[in-house]
Amino acid sequence: MSATIESPRSGRIAPQYRRTGGSRGNFEMIAWLFMRLSGVVLVVLIFGHLFVNLMVGEGIHAIDFGFVAGKWADPFWQLWDLTMLWLAMLHGTNGVRTIINDYAEKDTTRRWLKTVLYSATVVIVVLGTLVIFTFDPCPVVDGVPLPGGFCPA
Amino acid sequence: MPTKPAGTLYRGREGMWSWVGHRITGVVIFFFLLVHVLDTSLVRVSPEAYTAVIGAYKNPLMALGETGLVAAIVFHAFNGLRIIAVDFWKKGARYQKQMLWAVLALWLVTMVAFSIRHLSLALGGH
Numbered sequence: 149m150s151a152t153i154e155s156p157r158s159g160r161i162a163p164q165y166r167r168t169g170g171s172r173g174n175f176e177m178i179a180w181l182f183m184r185l186s187g188v189v190l191v192v193l194i195f196g197h198l199f200v201n202l203m204v205g206e207g208i209h210a211i212d213f214g215f216v217a218g219k220w221a222d223p224f225w226q227l228w229d230l231t232m233l234w235l236a237m238l239h240g241t242n243g244v245r246t247i248i249n250d251y252a253e254k255d256t257t258r259r260w261l262k263t264v265l266y267s268a269t270v271v272i273v274v275l276g277t278l279v280i281f282t283f284d285p286c287p288v289v290d291g292v293p294l295p296g297g298f299c300p301a
Numbered sequence: 302m303p304t305k306p307a308g309t310l311y312r313g314r315e316g317m318w319s320w321v322g323h324r325i326t327g328v329v330i331f332f333f334l335l336v337h338v339l340d341t342s343l344v345r346v347s348p349e350a351y352t353a354v355i356g357a358y359k360n361p362l363m364a365l366g367e368t369g370l371v372a373a374i375v376f377h378a379f380n381g382l383r384i385i386a387v388d389f390w391k392k393g394a395r396y397q398k399q400m401l402w403a404v405l406a407l408w409l410v411t412m413v414a415f416s417i418r419h420l421s422l423a424l425g426g427h
Contacts, residue, residue, distance in 0.1 A: 195378070198374070209423075275338065282345065
């Protein structure tokens with residue numbers, strides 16, 4: 149006589165032992181994975197951002213309107229900054245979401261804090277994206293074009 | 302609220318303190334990021350508005366603030382890579398303490414180099 153013993157967790161999990169409430173699926177696992185993947189990319193993007201803006205040439209003294217305009221006249225830096233904006237905001241929002249879940253004990257407090265957090269995230273991501281794409285690096289002020297080596301004469 | 306039992310305060314070790322440092326630096330960076338997107342958005346208002354606000358940042362106090370911000374970013378970055386190693390490298394958990402000391406050593410080297418360059422540019426004459 150032999151009996152087959154299933155290895156642990158191989159079959160269906162009884163409802164009372166399920167960790168997620170069905171509809172949420174494996175959102176938390178995706179969020180956990182996202183933090184690690186976006187983290188690696190952000191190290192490269194942010195270190196590059198700091199090096200180019202603060203360490204090269206005159207450093208911080210060079211930063212003015214013309215500096216930003218010169219960078220965003222180039223699609224390479226538009227894409228760089230856009231990726232950095234989205235990844236950093238989602239990474240940071242998920243981090244603060246975790247902290248709210250850890251420390252806010254009342255359901256209503258958590259819900260309010262997360263509503264404020266997600267609203268701020270949407271505003272900042274939409275604003276930043278619009279600025280990168282609708283920005284004119286060669287504005288004409290009072291009929292006079294601003295000088296810039298990257299602007300058409 | 303349950304009351305705290307006596308004498309069980311967990312003072313932690315390298316693992317806990319790196320977790321505390323990661324949280325604090327993460328929150329600091331997040332709030333800076335919100336402000337940083339707002340100030341950069343001024344380029345869309347007018348060249349003068351952007352240059353005026355950025356000009357207000359160019360003083361010795363802000364230079365120290367920027368150095369502190371970069372210190373937080375560099376720690377969060379290196380410790381984040383350590384967390385990834387703990388999670389995905391087979392021997393990561395066993396070497397987590399050694400990796401924290403490596404993080405702190407790399408952080409120190411990076412910050413010495415950054416501070417010399419940034420502060421001499423920001424505080425020195427043009």
